[in-house]
Amino acid sequence: MEQEQPSPVQKPLLAGKRVIVTGAGIAGLAFPLALRKQWPSKYDAEFPTIVIYERDDLKTQIGREGYSISIRGDALAGGMQALQKIGILEKLLDVSLTGRDNSTHTDGETSQDRGAFCLWDLKWNCLLRMTGKATDTELPAPSMRIKRDALRTVLIAAVDAISHVTMHWRTPCLSAEISPGAEQPVKVCLADDRVDYSDFLIVADGAGSKVRSKLRPTDTLNYAGICMISGTARFGENEIPKPMDKNWGGVLGGGGIGLFVSAVDSRSALWALSYPEIHARDRLAAPMSEEQVQSVLQEALELGRPFMEPLPTLIKATDPSTLTVMNAMDKQPFAHDNGCPIIFIGDSNHAMSPFAGNGANMALCDAWDLAEQLCQSETLEHALRTYDGLSMPRSSKAIDMSHWSISLLHSRGLKLLCYKLCLAVLRLFI
Ligand SMILES: Cc1cc2nc3c(=O)[nH]c(=O)nc-3n(C[C@H](O)[C@H](O)[C@H](O)COP(=O)(O)OP(=O)(O)OC[C@H]3O[C@@H](n4cnc5c(N)ncnc54)[C@H](O)[C@@H]3O)c2cc1C
DSSP states (O other), X not given: OOOOOOOOXXXXXXXXXXXXXXXXXXXXXXXXXXXXXXXXXXGGGGOOEEEEEOSSOXXXXXXXXXXXXXXXXXXXXXXXXXXXXXXXXXXXXXXXXXXXXTOBOTTXXXXXXXXXXXXXXXXXXXXXXXXXXXXXXXXXXXEEEEEHHXXXXXXXXXXXXXXXXXXXXXXXXXXXXXXXXXXXXEEXXXXXXXXXXXXXXXXXXXXXXXXXXXXXXXXXOEEEEEEEEEEEEEOSTTOOOSSTTTOEEEEEEETTEEEEEEEEETTEEEEEEEEEOSSOOOOBXXXXXXXXXXXXXXXXXXXXXXXXXXXXXXXXXXXXXXXXXXXXXXXXXXXXXXXXXXXXXXXXXXXXXXXXXXXXXXXXXXXXHHHHHHXXXXXXXXXXXXXXXXXXXXXXXXXXXXXXXXXXXXXXXXXXXXXXXXXXXXXXXX
C-alpha cells in the first residue's frame, strides 16, 4: 500500500517580505515572537524583516505602565496559553506576583495564598474569592497577576533576541496608506517627517490608534459611562495594608461608586475609584501641577467616603506621578477588508476598558492567531477571514462582559441585593 506523503510545508505569506509594526505594546511585541515561533524552519532564510516603531521611550513611563494586570488561562482569556506557546510563560511566572500553581515559595506560601480575585463588601468581608481553576492542565498556573512593566520588559528582551527585528523608540507613526502597484504597497508616515514602505503593516498602536483614526475615521471609541480616578500608593517593603497586600478585586456597595484595589509589587498598591457620569471628563495624567494633584486627591477622598480604611491610607500614600483621571472607553472589533495588507490587532482593533480585565489577554491571542494564519494560509484573504473569525467573537464577548462588570461594581439598592444573592449562590459552586 502506498504511504501517504506528509503535505509539504506551505511557504509563509510573509516570506522574504518587509513588515512594519506600529506600537511596541503587548500585541506589537507578542506578534514577532509568535511569528518566529511558528515560522517553518525550512524557510528560515526568508524570515521577514520586521521594523517596530514605538511612540514612547524604551524607559518605562511610571504612569503608563506602573500597574499590575491579570493574564488568565480560562476559555475566554487564553493569555496564559498564548504566552506558553510563545515560550516565555515560565520567565513571566518568575517575575509575577502570584508565581506557579501549587508551588511552595521560599516564605512557605503556596501560590493559592499569594493572591486571588475577590469581591468584598464595605467591611472588606469577602463575598467571592476566585483563584482561577486549572481548566488547562498543561499550564504551570491557571492565571497570573503581573506588573505591566515586568511583562513589557520580558517581551522586549525576547524580541531583542530575534534577528531581523529592529525596534525604534520615540518614533510615532502618524498615518498609513496603500499605494497600489508600488513594489512595497504600504506607506507609513512617521512623526519626524520620514516615510517608510513595507509589504505589510501590523497596526498595534493601542486604543487611541492614530492609524485607525486616519483609515477608519468614523470608527471611534465609545464612552462606557464611567469616569475613573486612580493612583498607586507607595509603602515600605511588605507594608501594603491588608487585604490588597495579597488579593485584588472590587468592593461592592459603595452606593454607585466602584472601588478596585490590587498590589502592584511588594511595596505598591493600585486603587481606582469609578463612578457613573453622563459626559466623559478631560483626561488628566502626570505631569500635573501640585494644585491639580491636591485637588484630584481631595476629590478621591470625598468620592471614596463610602469605603473604609485602608482606602484613605492608600489615597494619602499615592505617588503623584501615578495619579490619573480617565474615562472607560471601548469599541467593538471590525473585520478586515479582503486581502488588505494593513492588519489591526489588540486594542487598535477592539479597545476595551480596564473593567474587561482582558485587553492584554486578547492582544496576546491576536498576536498568536494572526502569526499562525500568516504562516499557514495560502492566501491573505483566507488568513484574514480565519483570523477575524477567531479574534472578533472573543473580543466582542470580552467587551460585553466588561459592561456587566461595570453594572456589578456600580450597583446599588435592589440591583445590588440581587447581585449579592447571585454571588452567594456562585460561592457554593467554586
Ligand atoms: C489600569 C488598567 C488595568 C488593566 N488591567 C488589565 C488586566 O488585568 N488584564 C488584561 O488582560 N488587560 C488589562 N488592561 C488592558 C490592557 O492593558 C490593554 O488592553 C492592552 O495593553 C492592549 O494591548 P495593545 O498592545 O493592543 O495596546 P497597548 O499595550 O496600549 O500598546 C500600544 C503601544 O502603541 C504605542 N503607540 C501609541 N500610539 C502610537 C503611534 N502613533 N505610533 C507608534 N506607537 C504608538 C504605545 O506607546 C504603546 O506602547 C488594563 C488596562 C488598564 C489601563
